Amino acid sequence: MKNTMKNVLVQSARDVYNNLKFIFLFWGTNAVFALLLTLPLYRLLNENLNRSLIGSSLTHDFNYTWFLQFSNIFKSNIDELPYLIIAVTAIYTLIQTFFLGGLISVFHFPKKNHFTDFFYGSVKYWYRFLKVLIVSIVLYAALFILNDYLGDLISFLFVGNGNELAEIIIRSLRYLLLIFLIGMVTMISDYTKVSLALADREKVFSEIKSVLVLMKKNFYLIFNIFLFVALLGAVGSVIYNFLEALIPSEPVYFLILAFVLQQMLVIFRLYIRMFFYSTEVNIYKDIVADFAAVDISDDKTEIKK
Amino acid sequence: MKIFAFILLLLYSTLSITENIDEIIPPSKNLGKETQSGKIHKTTTVATENRDSIKIHFFIQPEHERHIERLKKICSLTLKFLSKNIGKYPYSDLSVVDIPKNIQTAESLNANAIVFDADYFLAKQSYEFEISIASKIASIYFGNIVKNISSDDAWLNYGLSRYIAHKVVEKNYPLQMNTFHLAGYLPIYGITFLSYNEIPIIYTLRYFDVPLESSSLKKYYENINSVPIAGNNSDALNKEELEVKNVHKPYLFMLSLDRYSGENNTLGIISEYYKQSLVSPVGKDGFIDILLKTTPTKYEFNRYALSALNTADKFDYAVDSLTAIGDNEFQIIASRKEAGVFPVEIFAYTEKDTLKFRWDGKSVHKKIIFQSNEKVIAAELDPRHKNIFDLNYANNSFMLEPDYTTSVSVAIRWFFWIQNAIIIIGSVG
Numbered sequence: 001m002k003n004t005m006k007n008v009l010v011q012s013a014r015d016v017y018n019n020l021k022f023i024f025l026f027w028g029t030n031a032v033f034a035l036l037l038t039l040p041l042y043r044l045l046n047e048n049l050n051r052s053l054i055g056s057s058l059t060h061d062f063n064y065t066w067f068l069q070f071s072n073i074f075k076s077n078i079d080e081l082p083y084l085i086i087a088v089t090a091i092y093t094l095i096q097t098f099f100l101g102g103l104i105s106v107f108h109f110p111k112k113n114h115f116t117d118f119f120y121g122s123v124k125y126w127y128r129f130l131k132v133l134i135v136s137i138v139l140y141a142a143l144f145i146l147n148d149y150l151g152d153l154i155s156f157l158f159v160g161n162g163n164e165l166a167e168i169i170i171r172s173l174r175y176l177l178l179i180f181l182i183g184m185v186t187m188i189s190d191y192t193k194v195s196l197a198l199a200d201r202e203k204v205f206s207e208i209k210s211v212l213v214l215m216k217k218n219f220y221l222i223f224n225i226f227l228f229v230a231l232l233g234a235v236g237s238v239i240y241n242f243l244e245a246l247i248p249s250e251p252v253y254f255l256i257l258a259f260v261l262q263q264m265l266v267i268f269r270l271y272i273r274m275f276f277y278s279t280e281v282n283i284y285k286d287i288v289a290d291f292a293a294v295d296i297s298d299d300k301t302e303i304k305k
Numbered sequence: 306m307k308i309f310a311f312i313l314l315l316l317y318s319t320l321s322i323t324e325n326i327d328e329i330i331p332p333s334k335n336l337g338k339e340t341q342s343g344k345i346h347k348t349t350t351v352a353t354e355n356r357d358s359i360k361i362h363f364f365i366q367p368e369h370e371r372h373i374e375r376l377k378k379i380c381s382l383t384l385k386f387l388s389k390n391i392g393k394y395p396y397s398d399l400s401v402v403d404i405p406k407n408i409q410t411a412e413s414l415n416a417n418a419i420v421f422d423a424d425y426f427l428a429k430q431s432y433e434f435e436i437s438i439a440s441k442i443a444s445i446y447f448g449n450i451v452k453n454i455s456s457d458d459a460w461l462n463y464g465l466s467r468y469i470a471h472k473v474v475e476k477n478y479p480l481q482m483n484t485f486h487l488a489g490y491l492p493i494y495g496i497t498f499l500s501y502n503e504i505p506i507i508y509t510l511r512y513f514d515v516p517l518e519s520s521s522l523k524k525y526y527e528n529i530n531s532v533p534i535a536g537n538n539s540d541a542l543n544k545e546e547l548e549v550k551n552v553h554k555p556y557l558f559m560l561s562l563d564r565y566s567g568e569n570n571t572l573g574i575i576s577e578y579y580k581q582s583l584v585s586p587v588g589k590d591g592f593i594d595i596l597l598k599t600t601p602t603k604y605e606f607n608r609y610a611l612s613a614l615n616t617a618d619k620f621d622y623a624v625d626s627l628t629a630i631g632d633n634e635f636q637i638i639a640s641r642k643e644a645g646v647f648p649v650e651i652f653a654y655t656e657k658d659t660l661k662f663r664w665d666g667k668s669v670h671k672k673i674i675f676q677s678n679e680k681v682i683a684a685e686l687d688p689r690h691k692n693i694f695d696l697n698y699a700n701n702s703f704m705l706e707p708d709y710t711t712s713v714s715v716a717i718r719w720f721f722w723i724q725n726a727i728i729i730i731g732s733v734g
Contacts, residue, residue, distance in 0.1 A: 030727060033727055034723040038716055038720040045712035049715075052701075059714055069698060069699065081499075163368075171490070172488065175504075265725075
């Protein structure tokens, strides 16, 4: 297959469509973890609101004073929430890493896409992907530390300087740089995992090195497809926000409609995540095939000589 | 995904900047002239209630030139309000000077001048800027013209000024909407629940109206055990506690007074305090004296006023239960959860009617038995939230039948935010 953007996107969309059954696994896992983080809050809300008339003002609109008071009354519980979110998200991330092995495996061998094949891939690649995850987290942390230091540097440079606009522009550029670098780390991490699985290798750092070479040679294709899929995800969010604003807050049964819409967005986001990996597997397969073709033709030339 | 959620937010914010901020006024010859210090100088004239005209000189930094219409509006409205309700503005002009953020000058050296700093971007329906300017102008009355007896009385200046600013904005501006700052400076309408380093992680982009007193309430809740309003400044443990003692608590107290005794009575008390202080400074004792003499239903409210001003007592009243105790007979049990005492009204809502009771709020519990042929729905105390220091309005009411709709509705929304957050954060794997 010629690795044009269109071909990659069409083939990847087909691959995702053929493996849509896995989306329910991802969705279910996501919902279970979100539920774990919602139940403590629900208990607090029940305690605070189930007999209170203030609830009606919250159903129809938002009561900011209630929000301030609720945050103050349950301060100790709410202060713990970020830690709980981090702990649960850490476990969720490990499970996602586990699922990712299966997902890449079924995209690699489209005919072997039963749940047994999926979990076989999950088990087989989990440890390798875990190493990539650790490297990625270190790199993300480094990026955020770098971002902090850049912020300090900008503050230092603008002490005693009244040029607000210049400071705002430079600070914005700092965030754009952060976003770009996060994107790069994500791409490197994703392609390393794809490469580890497809080439069936285990050495993470040497794989990162070869992925960097691969990305350098095919940067435009890789970056453009990554950007396209990401923008597709962003379009979904925009459409959701537009539709959600149209749903009235009463009568109460519109709550169900809003919930259905929210879950559609969550499923769409999971679909986009599958689409990312599908495009990455297809691009990687094409690029490696091209390399192989070049090698073979070189060999033939040598024989002819 | 996380990157693009952030890009989306950034794009949204960039697009909405044009909505959020006032129209940018291009520099033009008739707008003003640049002074030697690089500031834009513009003058406007305000005719007050007494038909006096006051010239306002604006010295604005060029990058804040777009805020000039907002400045003109709030300065004119505040001067008119003060002249009408408190007393005549004693000067012929007012200077409004915009200072760079990096200059640590909080107060003006001239009696008829105010200094301020402003953010580069101001959200159209967020009024902290207006509140700040109006407070500073009112402070000319209560801090410059009238002198405090001691620095411990600074709350009279700051608290009364902020209350005046609240009234000016409340009367002349649409509802305030909540904003959060993206990357530290871009105001976005909505609420952020979880963020890292100015990067919002769990947030919602919507227009949420937010009462003008919210920022003061937030600071009060954060410093709930701060020094009493009429206490000594030296007792405050830190700068924030001192600010709560001198600015936010007295302002909230004045709002409570406003809700309890009405705006006219409250402004009358302030005006009387101002007039007496012009003759000779009366300080906090003079102010409290005027307050106690002037407020209607004196006895009950005075107990609250003295408690709110002289002690750090907290306030929380609750309806603990509403039960049917016989045929057409119902019982309300209300309680005072904290030491602070406030006279409260208790309403019992039936399908067709509202029954009203009064409670002086002194006892720890109050039992009310009433009869009604109608179906009783709920009981509520202080329904108009007159006691602004009440820590929990949610327990002010009690429904006969529980309703889980709201908790489910809020929990579902939270569930969705969490689903998205863990997709975004979890995608690092």
